[in-house]
Every structure is written in C-alpha cells, then in structure tokens.
Amino acid sequence: MNAATKPSRLRDTHVTLSHGGGGRAMRDLIEEVFTDVFRPEGDEDQARLTDAALATPGARLAFTTDSFVVTPLEFPGGDIGKLAVCGTVNDLAVGGARPLWLSAAFIIEEGTEIALLRRIVASMVREAEAAGVRIVTGDTKVVGRGSGDGVFITTSGVGVIPAGRDLGAAQIRDGDVALVNGVLGDHGATILAARGDLALSTPLESDCQSLTHLMEAVLAAAPGTHAARDATRGGLASTLNEMAEAAGVTVELDEAALPLRTEVKGLCEILGLDPLYLANEGTLVLFVPEAEAEAALAAMRATPAGRDATIVGRAGPRGSVPVTMRTAFGGQRIVDMLVGEQLPRIC
Amino acid sequence: MRYVEEFRDPTQARALLKAIGRSAEALGASRAAPIRIMEICGGHTHSIFRYGLDKLVHEGIEFIHGPGCPVCVLPRSRVDEAVTLAERPGVIFTTFGDAMRVPGTSRSLLQAKAQGADVRTVYSPLDALELARRHPDREVIFFGLGFETTTPSTALSVQQAAAEGLTNFCVFVNHITVPPPLKALLDDPHMLLDGFVGPGHVSMVIGTHPYDFIARDYGKPLVVAGFEPLDLLQSVLMVLEQIREGRAEIENQYARVVPEHGNPVSLAAIEAVYEPRPSFEWRGLGEIDASGLRMREAFRAFDAEARFQVGYGAPQGRAQVPDPEGCACGQVMTGRMKPTACPQFGRGCTPDTPLGALMVSSEGACAAYWTYGGARVAAE
Numbered sequence: 206m207n208a209a210t211k212p213s214r215l216r217d218t219h220v221t222l223s224h225g226g227g228g229r230a231m232r233d234l235i236e237e238v239f240t241d242v243f244r245p246e247g248d249e250d251q252a253r254l255t256d257a258a259l260a261t262p263g264a265r266l267a268f269t270t271d272s273f274v275v276t277p278l279e280f281p282g283g284d285i286g287k288l289a290v291c292g293t294v295n296d297l298a299v300g301g302a303r304p305l306w307l308s309a310a311f312i313i314e315e316g317t318e319i320a321l322l323r324r325i326v327a328s329m330v331r332e333a334e335a336a337g338v339r340i341v342t343g344d345t346k347v348v349g350r351g352s353g354d355g356v357f358i359t360t361s362g363v364g365v366i367p368a369g370r371d372l373g374a375a376q377i378r379d380g381d382v383a384l385v386n387g388v389l390g391d392h393g394a395t396i397l398a399a400r401g402d403l404a405l406s407t408p409l410e411s412d413c414q415s416l417t418h419l420m421e422a423v424l425a426a427a428p429g430t431h432a433a434r435d436a437t438r439g440g441l442a443s444t445l446n447e448m449a450e451a452a453g454v455t456v457e458l459d460e461a462a463l464p465l466r467t468e469v470k471g472l473c474e475i476l477g478l479d480p481l482y483l484a485n486e487g488t489l490v491l492f493v494p495e496a497e498a499e500a501a502l503a504a505m506r507a508t509p510a511g512r513d514a515t516i517v518g519r520a521g522p523r524g525s526v527p528v529t530m531r532t533a534f535g536g537q538r539i540v541d542m543l544v545g546e547q548l549p550r551i552c
Numbered sequence: 553m554r555y556v557e558e559f560r561d562p563t564q565a566r567a568l569l570k571a572i573g574r575s576a577e578a579l580g581a582s583r584a585a586p587i588r589i590m591e592i593c594g595g596h597t598h599s600i601f602r603y604g605l606d607k608l609v610h611e612g613i614e615f616i617h618g619p620g621c622p623v624c625v626l627p628r629s630r631v632d633e634a635v636t637l638a639e640r641p642g643v644i645f646t647t648f649g650d651a652m653r654v655p656g657t658s659r660s661l662l663q664a665k666a667q668g669a670d671v672r673t674v675y676s677p678l679d680a681l682e683l684a685r686r687h688p689d690r691e692v693i694f695f696g697l698g699f700e701t702t703t704p705s706t707a708l709s710v711q712q713a714a715a716e717g718l719t720n721f722c723v724f725v726n727h728i729t730v731p732p733p734l735k736a737l738l739d740d741p742h743m744l745l746d747g748f749v750g751p752g753h754v755s756m757v758i759g760t761h762p763y764d765f766i767a768r769d770y771g772k773p774l775v776v777a778g779f780e781p782l783d784l785l786q787s788v789l790m791v792l793e794q795i796r797e798g799r800a801e802i803e804n805q806y807a808r809v810v811p812e813h814g815n816p817v818s819l820a821a822i823e824a825v826y827e828p829r830p831s832f833e834w835r836g837l838g839e840i841d842a843s844g845l846r847m848r849e850a851f852r853a854f855d856a857e858a859r860f861q862v863g864y865g866a867p868q869g870r871a872q873v874p875d876p877e878g879c880a881c882g883q884v885m886t887g888r889m890k891p892t893a894c895p896q897f898g899r900g901c902t903p904d905t906p907l908g909a910l911m912v913s914s915e916g917a918c919a920a921y922w923t924y925g926g927a928r929v930a931a932e
Contacts, residue, residue: 476675477914534562534781536604538924544903 213237220317225347235345238319242326243309243340252341256305256365263368267302269293270361278321278355280399282391282410283486285358286325290332290340291415291486292437293362298420299433299489301372302364304336309360310344314353325356336415338362370424376431377452381520382498384491386419386505387412387464387513389441393483394469397476405475407468414487419510426504427497435489439543441517442481442528444490446542449520449527452492458518458530458540482543492520559780560603568785573610575792581612588614588744589791590737590887592730593751594621594915595779601924603781613788616887617917619733619837620751622698622726623650624885624909624916627835629873630726631656633863637693637724637856638669644687646680647695649673654909657873661695677709677723684713684721693856696723700757703727703845704818707825710847710854724856724863725846727826730754731762732843733834737886738770745887747791748774749784752806757822759814760802767800778806825851829864835875835909836882881908884917891918898922 215233223230245252258264273289283291289309297304309329313322333340391412398407416435424430432452436444449456465480473480487510493501498516505511518530528540581587591597597617600606606615619625635656638645645661652662652673665671670690674680677694684692696706706723713721730751737743750763755776766774773794777787787805794801804810825848832844846864847855857865864870875881878896883889891897891910901907903922910916914923 532602532604533560534565534603534605534608536607538602538604541903541923 215319218319220313220315220319220322220347222315222347222349224313225345231345234319238322238326239311239343239345242330243343245341245343250342252306252308254306254341254363258303258305258365258367261368265366267297267300267364267366268361269296269300270359271296272357272359274354274357275396276354277399278325280411281395283413284325284328285356286327286329287332287413288486289358289360290329290336290338291413293360294336294338294415294417295435295487295489297362297364298415298417299372299435300366301370301420301424301433302366303421304338304362304364304417306341306363307333307338307360308342308362309340309358310346312346312348312353312357314348314355315350317355322356332415336417372430372432374432374434374448374451377448377454377492377520378431378494379454379520379522380495381431381454381492382495382516383445383456383458383518383520384493384498384502384505384514384516385436385441385464385488386416386491386511387488388466388469389436389464389485389488390469390473390480390483391466392486393440394472394480396484398472405472407472409466409468409472412485412487414510416487416489416510419505419508420489422504422508422511423491423501427493427501429494429497430501431492431494433489433491435487436485438484440480440482440484441488441490442479442540443543445528445540448490448492452520453523455521455524455526456518456528457521458528460530460532462515462517464513464515464517478547481540482547490517559778559782561782564782565608565785568782568789569608569610572613572785572789572792575789575796576610576612579612579792579796581610583611586612586614587746587792587795588616588887589747589749589788590616590618590745591749591777591784592618592620592734593754594624594913594917595751595753596749596777596784597621597917597920598915599779599781599784601920604924605781605784609785609788616745617884617920618748618887619737619834619885620699620730621910621913621915621917622702622728623654623913624881625728625733625834625837626651626654626697626726626909627833627873628655628657628875629833629871630863631660632658632871632873633857634661634695634724635659635664635669636862637860638664638671640691640860642689642691643670644683644690644692645669645671645695646674646683646692647671648675648697650913650915651695651697653906654912655906677706678712681709681713681718681721684718685716688720690720692721694721694723696725696727699728699730699751699754700822701751701753703826704757704815704821707821710825710851711821713854714851719853722854722856722859723847725826725844727845728832728834728843729828729845730758731765732840733837734763734766736837736840736843738766738772740886742888743886745772746795747772749787749791750774750776752776752778752783752810755804755806755810755814757815757818759812760804760810761813763802767802771800773800773803775803775805776810778809824848833870836885876907879907881910881918884910891921894918
C-alpha cells in the first residue's frame with residue numbers, strides 16, 4: 206500500500222515514552238515516521254546488500270560512523286538530519302570511497318514534536334538521494350525528558366574504494382598545494398547566530414552539503430591527489446594540524462587567500478573568535494601535487510559544491526611548527542590546534 | 553568588511569612602519585636601549601601578535617604588555633570565590649566565556665560545571681537577567697567582570713532588576729578601573745616605561761581626561777588607540793613623535809569612536825549603581841586602593857558577596873591565596889618579565905594546562921605569545 210494513502214494510526218503530536226516501549230505505539234512511530242519514508246528493502250531487521258563495485262578485484266570496503274548533536278535542531282541551510290547524512294557521506298567521500306549505504310540510529314527525547322521528526326527524516330532522504338546513497342537500516346530509542354537534547358542521530362556508512370586509489374594524510378608531500386572547495390566557517394557561524402542568544406540576525410546559511418560528486422570530479426581530473434579531509438569540528442586550522450602531523454610536513458597558509466564571507470568575519474570580530482576554528486559541514490581541504498593543482502581547482506569549480514574553490518596554502522618540509530600562516534602584512538604566525546572550545550571574550 | 557578592512561591595509565601599514573622606523577632612529581632607539589611602550593589593553597596585545605606587529609616595527613621599539621585583560625588580573629582567590637558561589641545549591645551561575653577555564657586553587661568554573669554546578673555562558677548580563685525571570689525559584693548570579701567597557705551593562709541590568717522587583721538576581725562584582733593600576737605601575741621605581749597606548753573601548757565610556765595625571769604628574773605620553781593594526785601603528789608613531797618633540801600629552805587616535813568626555817549615559821549608570829571599594833586585589837599587583845567597584849548601599853541586595861557572605865562580604869574576611877608555585881604571572885603582568893622568560897612558559901604552563909590566567913584568556917600576553925608563535929617561530 207502506498208504510504209501516502211495509508212490511513213495514519215499515529216495520533217500523537219509529541220513523542221512519549223510509550224513510543225519506545227516496544228508495543229503498538231512504537232511500531233506506529235517507526236513505520237509512519239521512518240520506514241515508510243526510508244523504504245528499506247525486505248522485512249528483516251538487517252540490510253542484505255550487494256553491489257557490483259565490491260566484486261572488482263582490488264576494491265576495498267570503507268566503513269565509518271559518526272554521531273550528531275546540534276542545537277538548534279533546525280538551522281538556516283539545514284537540520285540535524287541533513288547533517289547526519291552529509292557528515293558520514295563526506296567521511297567516506299574524502300577517503301576516496303564511493304558512498305553506498307547508510308544506517309541511521311535515533312535517540313529521541315520524550316516530548317519531541319513528531320512533525321519535527323518527519324521534517325528531519327524528509328531532509329535525510331532528500332540529502333541521501335542527492336549524494337547517491339541509500340539509508341538501509343536504522344533504530345530508534347526514546348529517552349525521558351531531560352536525558353537528551355531533542356534528537357541525537359548516529360549514522361554509519363559503507364562505501365567502496367576503487368582499486369588503485371589510496372588517499373591519506375600520510376601521502377602528503379613537501380610542495381603539495383592545499384585547496385579548499387569554498388568559504389570557511391559558515392556552518393559554525395550560522396549555528397552560533399541561530400542559537401538566538403547573540404541577538405544578531407545574519408543572512409548566513411550552513412554550508413552543510415555532501416561532497417561525493419565533487420570528490421569524484423576532483424579524482425577524475427587530478428588522479429594524483431594525495432589527501433582530502435572535511436574540515437568539520439575544530440575548523441580548517443585543526444584539520445590541517447592533524448594532516449600535517451600525520452604526514453610529517455609543515456603547511457603554510459596564505460591569509461590573503463582564505464575565502465571568508467564578510468558576515469562570518471563580522472561575527473568573529475564581534476565575538477573574538479577565529480574563523481579558522483569554526484566548524485564546516487561541507488568544506489574539505491585537498492592536497493594535490495603542484496602539477497595537478499590547476500586541474501583539481503578547475504574540476505572543483507565546475508561542481509556546485511566547489512564554485513568558490515581556491516588555493517589556500519602549500520606543504521613544506523618537516524619543521525617544529527606544523528601549521529603557520531603568512532599574514533596579509535607579511536608577518537608569520539602559528540596556526541595552532543584549538544584548545545578546548547572557542548569561548549567568546551568579554552570585551 | 554567595511555569600516556574594518558580600511559584599518560588593515562598593508563600599504564598604509566608599510567608607510568606607518570617606515571615613519572616609526574625614522575622616528576625610532578632619530579631617538580637613537582636600539583634593541584639594547586629600546587623605547588618601551590606599554591599597550592595597556594589585552595585586546596591590543598592580541599592585535600599586536602595577530603598581525604605580527606611586534607616583529608614588523610623597528611627593533612628599537614619594545615612592547616610591554618599591560619594589566620588590561622580583566623580575566624588575567626583576577627587573582628586566584630576570586631576564581632575560588634566564584635566557584636564557591638557557583639556550587640551553592642539552587643544557584644545558576646552565569647559568566648562570559650573567557651572566565652570559564654581560568655584555574656582556581658582546586659578547579660575552574662568549567663570543572664565545577666562538569667562536577668554538577670549549574671554554570672552557563674552568557675553573552676550579556678541581560679541574558680542572566682532573562683534567566684532570572686524564567687527561573688524565579690533559582691538564584692541567578694552574574695560574574696561581573698571587566699573594566700569600564702562592561703561596567704555600564706551590568707549597572708543597567710541591576711537597575712532593570714530593581715525596577716522589575718526581581719529578587720533572585722545578583723552580581724558577583726569584579727569590575728575594575730584602568731587608571732589606578734597605571735598609577736601603581738608608575739609609582740614602581742623598577743618600571744621603565746617611555747609611554748602608553750591606551751584602550752580605546754574604555755575611553756569610549758570614560759573619555760580621555762582620567763589619564764591626564766599620567767602626562768601631568770609623571771611626564772609620560774599616552775595615546776588612546778583603536779584596535780586595528782593601523783590604529784596601533786599610528787598610535788605608536790604618535791607616542792614617538794611626542795617623545796621626540798619633548799611633549800607629554802594625552803592624545804586621542806581613536807577619535808572616530810572616542811569622545812573627549814566619554815559617554816554620559818554610561819557614566820551616569822555606573823555612578824548610580826557603583827562606588828569605589830576601599831581596595832581590590834589584582835593578580836601580580838596585590839591590593840590597589842580604590843581600583844575596584846562595589847554596589848552602592850541602595851543596590852546592596854543585588855551584590856552576591858553581600859548576599860551570600862563570600863569574598864569581601866565574608867564576615868571573617870577573605871582568604872589569601874598565593875599564585876601557584878613557579879607562576880610568574882605577576883611579573884609578566886607588570887611588564888618586568890617577558891612571557892617566554894617565565895620558567896613555566898611552554899613547560900608547566902600551556903593553553904591545555906594553564907597555571908595562570910595569562911595563558912587562558914585569548915587576551916593574555918602568554919596565550920598571545922603561545923598562540924601566535926612569538927616564541928616558537930622565533931626559536932626555529
């Protein structure tokens with residue numbers, strides 16, 4: 206029977222503990238809000254999967270998992286559902302894998318609006334389709350009021366890395382060019398502004414987007430690409446530090462080349478934050494041999510997720526400070542790992 | 553970003569750097585015998601390092617980092633008192649983010665929070681006021697920190713609470729004023745300063761006249777400065793020009809923001825709610841007369857120290873808490889030691905495991921040295 210025409214048995218407007226109790230209420234919630242929309246195949250409590258790519262000699266399976274918590278659950282440019290799909294898809298994509306399947310587990314706080322759950326699920330399906338993955342299995346649990354923050358989502362993802370592809374931070378070499386696909390800090394700045402306690406209104410939107418198609422385009426144009434990472438928590442600064450340390454190289458950023466929106470710069474000025482440490486959810490950094498840098502740049506710019514792609518720096522020989530920045534004034538400063546979390550200053 | 557980018561223009565910066573160089577040469581300044589200029593404000597310290605100005609100016613100019621970071625000058629005993637207040641049952645303790653990680657004797661507010669205290673970061677005392685309205689059954693305490701820049705906003709929130717008859721809101725007052733510690737520094741015979749760059753945001757409230765004594769009584773120039781790199785460079789040049797011409801005046805480089813007589817509305821709010829304390833303890837400087845503020849009698853009900861009998865409100869007096877062993881924050885704060893000369897810098901004291909507030913606050917001199925690599929890039 207078509208989900209749209211099936212009479213609804215779910216009468217509640219908000220999730221109660223009985224929706225986690227294993228009975229009729231739980232079945233109704235899972236069917237109407239989740240499985241009717243995700244439409245996993247088969248009736249068993251497991252996904253049974255095949256894909257031709259897996260049968261190719263030399264192909265490898267990529268498997269990753271990530272949990273998502275965000276306040277507010279819906280924000281300009283996305284919601285926790287979109288985030289949960291993009292985050293895991295991107296973890297696969299930046300490793301050179303073609304994402305295939307996702308699982309999605311929900312921890313739902315008692316009192317959560319069912320309409321909100323429906324919106325989150327709809328946005329997950331939309332994003333999964335755009336990224337070319339299927340959500341094939343899942344789970345829900347309900348916790349009492351005060352034991353959660355609305356909705357927590359954990360997604361795990363499986364993808365296939367084609368034979369011969371081996372991206373990794375350890376492959377980065379002295380002389381590699383560092384590129385990003387777009388502006389930095391939009392997600393972090395959007396979330397800060399959307400929490401409402403700054404009394405700032407900005408036209409900012411989260412950069413939350415999946416990077417599958419962009420990565421495929423880059424790897425086709427620049428097959429010698431050494432490494433890619435999505436610059437999520439801790440921002441570009443923390444991601445570069447991790448990569449530089451893993452590779453045993455240094456990275457010098459060019460301050461004047463960093464793509465930043467005026468609104469993000471303004472918000473950071475007011476709060477005393479550094480946009481290099483703001484989270485991104487659809488921004489990656491690539492290390493490419495110099496000979497392929499222009500090809501990678503052009504390939505990125507030809508995709509919707511890479512329109513603002515640009516070269517931001519370069520890898521250098523091993524040194525005592527992993528990441529530095531050439532300032533617009535010609536000075537040089539360290540770009541360190543983030544300590545704790547960024548805390549807004551007093552004045 | 554309009555109205556900011558203009559003040560970061562590298563071409564103009566190079567012109568100013570050249571002029572500073574000429575002035576420094578004319579004064580015979582050298583690395584061995586430098587002109588010492590104290591930037592009072594932590595925001596200035598931060599800008600100097602963020603833009604690498606300390607490396608770009610003539611080698612005969614030495615920046616001495618002053619006591620103008622409100623979190624950094626907070627002695628450990630005040631953090632302990634804040635933790636004590638935060639851990640009272642029924643209390644919601646609200647604070648600016650900077651103060652969360654400052655170590656107390658046994659724990660910071662962040663650690664107290666992890667252990668069960670209800671500590672929340674707010675962006676304004678008005679957020680704390682709103683929490684008090686929403687939680688009439690809880691005591692909401694605001695950690696009132698800062699110089700004249702933040703004092704008006706807590707004064708206004710206390711006036712608002714009084715007008716609404718809110719009885720569950722109070723402020724742990726640590727507001728301090730800029731001129732008294734400068735006087736204390738100038739009275740110190742070991743202090744060898746040639747001039748000052750003054751905090752623009754403070755003067756936006758108090759104007760420029762509270763600094764008159766520095767020129768009049770001590771013969772030192774002070775230039776009130778903005779926070780962008782060009783503001784700072786121009787201010788340094790103005791200080792040098794005064795020295796060259798044998799002048800000692802209070803000048804205003806930040807006239808686009810700072811009126812000579814300050815902001816009368818803010819000053820009236822401070823005056824209505826606060827009065828000077830007989831003395832207040834500063835990290836590294838000890839007790840300084842009339843350097844801190846407390847609530848006037850009429851607003852004493854909103855004073856957390858009076859209400860809960862802690863700190864200066866404790867009947868048995870305040871506990872004396874020495875700085876941690878080997879911590880030289882006091883000497884760094886008074887410009888007698890460079891952060892990198894502290895034996896703990898980068899060893900026992902890093903931003904991950906700070907011993908003192910100078911390493912915690914983004915405006916602390918040690919954190920600035922560490923973050924922007926004054927020490928580590930130079931060491932390469």
